[in-house]
Amino acid sequence: MEEQRIRWVGVDCGEQQHRAVVLDSTGEGVARFWVVNRREKIHQWVVELRTAYPHERLRLVVESRRSVGSVLAQEVVALGLELWTVWPKALKDYRSLEGQPRKDDDRDAYLLARMGWNAVSACRPAVMPRAEEVELCRLTRLHERITREKTRMLQQLRSCLLELAPEMLAPDWEGPRWQSVRLRRVLRRWPTLEGLERARRSTVEAALKGGPQAERTQEVEALRTCARQIRQSAAERAIVALEMSYLVDQIERLAAILWQLDEKIRSALRHHPLGSKLQEMPGYGPFTAGVEIGEALPLMRHADEGKVATYAGLTPLVRQSGKRGRSHLARGVNRHLLRARYMAALGACKTSTLDRAYYERKRQDFEGHPKPHVKARIALARQRSKVVYKLLTTDVSYDKEILIRAHFERRQLQEQRAKAA
Numbered sequence: 001m002e003e004q005r006i007r008w009v010g011v012d013c014g015e016q017q018h019r020a021v022v023l024d025s026t027g028e029g030v031a032r033f034w035v036v037n038r039r040e041k042i043h044q045w046v047v048e049l050r051t052a053y054p055h056e057r058l059r060l061v062v063e064s065r066r067s068v069g070s071v072l073a074q075e076v077v078a079l080g081l082e083l084w085t086v087w088p089k090a091l092k093d094y095r096s097l098e099g100q101p102r103k104d105d106d107r108d109a110y111l112l113a114r115m116g117w118n119a120v121s122a123c124r125p126a127v128m129p130r131a132e133e134v135e136l137c138r139l140t141r142l143h144e145r146i147t148r149e150k151t152r153m154l155q156q157l158r159s160c161l162l163e164l165a166p167e168m169l170a171p172d173w174e175g176p177r178w179q180s181v182r183l184r185r186v187l188r189r190w191p192t193l194e195g196l197e198r199a200r201r202s203t204v205e206a207a208l209k210g211g212p213q214a215e216r217t218q219e220v221e222a223l224r225t226c227a228r229q230i231r232q233s234a235a236e237r238a239i240v241a242l243e244m245s246y247l248v249d250q251i252e253r254l255a256a257i258l259w260q261l262d263e264k265i266r267s268a269l270r271h272h273p274l275g276s277k278l279q280e281m282p283g284y285g286p287f288t289a290g291v292e293i294g295e296a297l298p299l300m301r302h303a304d305e306g307k308v309a310t311y312a313g314l315t316p317l318v319r320q321s322g323k324r325g326r327s328h329l330a331r332g333v334n335r336h337l338l339r340a341r342y343m344a345a346l347g348a349c350k351t352s353t354l355d356r357a358y359y360e361r362k363r364q365d366f367e368g369h370p371k372p373h374v375k376a377r378i379a380l381a382r383q384r385s386k387v388v389y390k391l392l393t394t395d396v397s398y399d400k401e402i403l404i405r406a407h408f409e410r411r412q413l414q415e416q417r418a419k420a421a
Contacts, residue, residue, distance in 0.1 A: 007056040009049070010113030012105045013037075013069040019105040020045075027117045029110050037068070042075045050079070061112040063088055065126050073126065083126040086115055090122030129298035136268050137294030140287060141336060143261045150254040154179055157247045160240060164192060165226045175222035181255075182208050184248050186223065191244035192237050193227035265290045278391060280398045282355060283348030283384075291340035297392055305389040313338040314382040341388075345381040354404055355380060 005025075012019045015037065022031040031052075035045045049058060059082040065073035076083050091111060098111055115123040129137065161168050161178055168178055176183040185207050190196040196204065204220045211219075232240065266286045269275030274297070278289040299308055309315045313333030348355035362376040371379060387403070390396055 005056045007053050007058050008113040008116045009058060009060045010109040010111065010116070011035075011060055011062050011069075011072065012109040012112065013062055013064070013072060014105065015068055018042075018069075018072060019109045021106065021109040021113055022049075023110075023113045023117055027114060029113075032106060032109075035072075037071065039071050039075065042072055043079070046075055046079050046081065050081070057082065059084055059116055061086060061116045061123060062126075063091060063112065065128075073128075077126075077128055083128070084116055084123055085126045086112055086120075086123050090120070091115070094120065094122075125302070127298045127302055129294070132268065132272055133294050133298055135294075136265065136272070136290040139261055139265050139268065140290045140294055140340075143258065143265065143287060144336060144339070146254055146257055146261065150251060150258065153247055153251045153254065157244075157251065160244055160247065164232070164240060165230055167226060167229075173222065175219045175226065176208065182210070182219075184251060185209065187244055187248050190227075191241035191248075192232070193223065193230060194237060194241070197224045197227040262286065269293075274392055277397055278388070281344075281348075281384075281387065281391065282352035283344035283346070285347070288340045288344045288347075291336055292388060292392070295334055295337040295340075296388075300389060300393050305386055308389060309382060309385045311337070312341055312385065314341065314378060314385055341381040341385060342377060345377050345384060348384065349377075349380070352400075354400070354407060355384070357407070358383060 008023045010021045010023075017037055018035040020033040020035055021029045022033075024030040033045065035042055060072075060076050061084045062069045062072065063086055065083065065085055073083055091108070094111055094115055098114060112123075158169065158178060167173060168175060168183075176186070186193075186196070186204070189207055190199075201217075201220055204223065205216045208216050208219060230237075269279070269286055269289060272293060274293060275289055278284055278292060279286070284292070296308055296312065299311055303311075306315065311334055313335070345355070345359075349359050350356075359376050359380050362371045362379045363373070364370060387398070391398060
């Protein structure tokens with residue numbers, strides 16, 4: 001049976017419309033289209049494309065299947081065409097090879113198709129995740145973004161407290177901690193502690209809520225003493241009160257959203273067959289397990305463990321120049337996955353003796369290459385990624401005893417080699 005011929009189509013995606021270029025068998029553009037970025041228009045164009053080339057395999061190449069190319073990617077896959085993607089940095093490097101004097105949508109679409117036609121390694125089949133993986137990916141990315149925003153608001157609150165009453169940030173401060181929910185309850189009622197020194201003790205204790213009676217009494221006295229020592233003009237204090245109220249409201253709102261996201265992530269993991277299995281591994285909680293399933297699992301169905309580790313930014317790349325070479329971590333990686341795996345390694349060092357031993361071995365002068373703190377954590381995350389890949393791609397479950405036995409076998413083998421040397 002004669003093999004079906006491949007026809008490459010490059011698409012430069014835009015917010016309002018896409019530019020598409022179709023190549024012939026010699027790699028030159030033979031047809032060009034403007035496609036409006038509307039689902040019905042894209043659907044109509046893809047059907048017309050299939051009708052124009054009925055006996056050929058159509059491969060569409062885009063820069064990204066997210067954001068502006070999301071609707072196009074959905075329609076292309078739904079209608080049975082092959083979707084390929086190119087990293088933006090790879091396209092930028094390829095421009096210098098083919099030549100592009102200025103930014104041009106038509107030229108970009110042509111270069112995307114040419115990368116597929118020339119079999120450039122950076123042009124790969126698009127990895128289309130499943131519905132539950134898309135859900136976890138979006139939930140965990142939103143969770144990370146809200147967490148960063150909440151941290152930023154907390155730092156602004158800290159700056160305001162530093163100007164208002166720096167003793168509240170001291171280690172020996174006997175009142176509620178500056179980042180605690182209890183202090184935010186007090187600041188909601190007395191934004192600059194104005195009037196707190198005259199308030200009844202029971203009123204302040206009711207605002208604090210919780211904790212032993214003796215501890216609340218001590219905190220109330222610390223807050224009253226602090227309120228008496230504040231020296232700000234009435235005009236400045238009124239402005240600070242507005243800023244405090246805004247920050248407290250924002251922090252509380254973000255905390256409520258984070259609580260909802262945590263519940264949704266836990267619920268999604270309970271319904272996913274790999275969620276509970278991954279959380280049996282030390283260091284993995286609901287958030288990090290959700291990132292693994294949402295970001296790494298779709299790629300694991302098509303790539304080996306080494307490529308997934310490189311995608312996560314854990315594999316060092318070596319550049320040679322003559323007899324000299326230097327290694328560095330890969331760039332342009334999935335930052336969300338890298339952060340999750342680093343956090344998981346950090347947690348594993350506190351809960352797993354085996355992971356702690358590996359980390360300490362990297363920190364010490366092992367084989368003449370001691371590693372600093374961050375690099376030792378990354379080395380541990382790289383080692384753990386092999387276990388994660390095995391858990392997510394096979395039917396095996398996490399077994400600590402097997403890993404401990406393999407650890408001691410490696411140590412015995414190293415000792416034997418050292419004695420033989």
